[in-house]
Amino acid sequence: MAEGHTKIVGPDLAQGIALSDLPDGGKLAGHCGGEQVLLVRRGTEVFAVSATCTHYGGPLAEGLVVEDTVRCPWHHACFDLRTGEALRAPAFIPLACWTVEQRDGRIFVGEKLKRTAPKPRSGGSGPVPKKIVIVGGGAAGFAAADMLRREQFQGSIVMISDDHAPPVDRPNLSKDYLAGKAPEDWVPLRGETFYSKNNIDLRLDTKAVDIDLRSREVVLADEGRVPYHRLLLATGAEPVRLTIPGADQPHVHTLRSLTDCRAIIEQATTASRAIVLGASFIGLEVAAALRARDIEVHVVAPEKRPMERVLGPQIGDFIRALHEQHGVVFHLENTAKSIDGRKVKLSSGGTLAADFVVVGIGVRPRIGLAETAGLVVDHGIVVDAFLETSEPGIFAAGDIARWPDPNSGESIRVEHWVVAERQGQTAALNMLGHREIFAAVPFFWSQHYDVPINYVGHAGQWDEIAVDGDITAKDCLVRFKRKGRTLAAASIFRDVESLEAEVEMERQMPT
The missing domain is CATH 3.50.50.60 (FAD/NAD(P)-binding domain)
Incomplete structure (x- = not known):
């Protein structure tokens, strides 16, 4: 979604502020050159980045700083304070960064830095694939294609989608766009030129009907075949x-x-x-x-x-x-x-x-392609901690994937937009040979009139509900517990506490 016009508030950071006005771990929103800038201090270092999230324009000054990152209070996107990189969906576009100078006990924000492509991660194992095929044009498929190019993967990416439209911001379809409050240009996840510019072969209105495991080809409904070295199944779910x-x-x-x-x-x-x-x-x-x-x-x-x-x-x-x-x-x-x-x-x-x-x-996971190919299926496509299926080289992400969740200790399948995007990102890294465990705490949000509900974690069952605040007053954090352990938390207008609950769940995971 595009950001709205941001009102310029706070001090002029080009003129400088006293170092004492920004305590260690503190955040301060100001402006520089007509743009809103967020200052964050970590020990002796001070970072200056865009003050609004690149997803829906959430105010990062009201978010949470975790080590060298800042998390958005609205939908839990996460950014690197050093580089501005969007580390976690639902944000994909990086924050702008500015130079910072400290002198005479004051902090000055200087020039806006030129955006550079992020450096690809090191440490991948095995040969780099030349052909990656993604089946699915939803959240997971888009996020995977985006991450592959961000990691400077030079091979071919074919994205097969039986949808008529390029990947869209599906949560908007039941929220602002349906309500008539959002223009249609907010709906695509990226503009049409994104795919051609990034050499992503997006094939719409195209249906995959089988996977030839021996020849490593995806078989299409029109009897065409698309060869792959790595394959991501991201077919999502369909309405009951x-x-x-x-x-x-x-x-x-x-x-x-x-x-x-x-x-x-x-x-x-x-x-x-x-x-x-x-x-x-x-x-x-x-x-x-x-x-x-x-x-x-x-x-x-x-x-x-x-x-x-x-x-x-x-x-x-x-x-x-x-x-x-x-x-x-x-x-x-x-x-x-x-x-x-x-x-x-x-x-x-x-x-x-x-x-x-x-x-x-309700919806049902679209697992027919995996079943036809003989992959292991059990209430979803069974994947390991790296999102790889029972067939080496084939990965699954999003609504169809059933993965071992380290927080709950259970094998779960979750039909949430942000989870699908984050799984697509992790699957992309693992298709490139990185052995990254998918350990993100599930997150979703729901909007009802002027009331947003944020939910972190996953609690299929609980034996205790602990309410902090007042639900009817629209001011609460509700924890869902089993045997004294918090498995999930829902919140209404307790954004920072929702982020803190997310961090708490991350830190209690077994290492």
């Missing part, structure tokens, strides 16, 4: 489809792609009433986006509380109340039995009328 009578009508939608989102927006321009089936994150974000368009929204879902399985009963009750305050009508412990024209018949016997229906009842 309704199987009830009437589910195949044109006014019944799922939301996964940009095409899906455009179809819903087009219908919303003339509609006055919608039904959302499912009280998942996607379902309720869609409900909020449609309410922003003044559409009457009814949510039908089988559970007793929205999101209780992931966020617990207290946050579930809060989310329901929040949506009700904005006019959403819930029909919980209920499912749709049939759709007859504009009428939806419920399992309770009632009937609801709506101009269109959005189905958000």
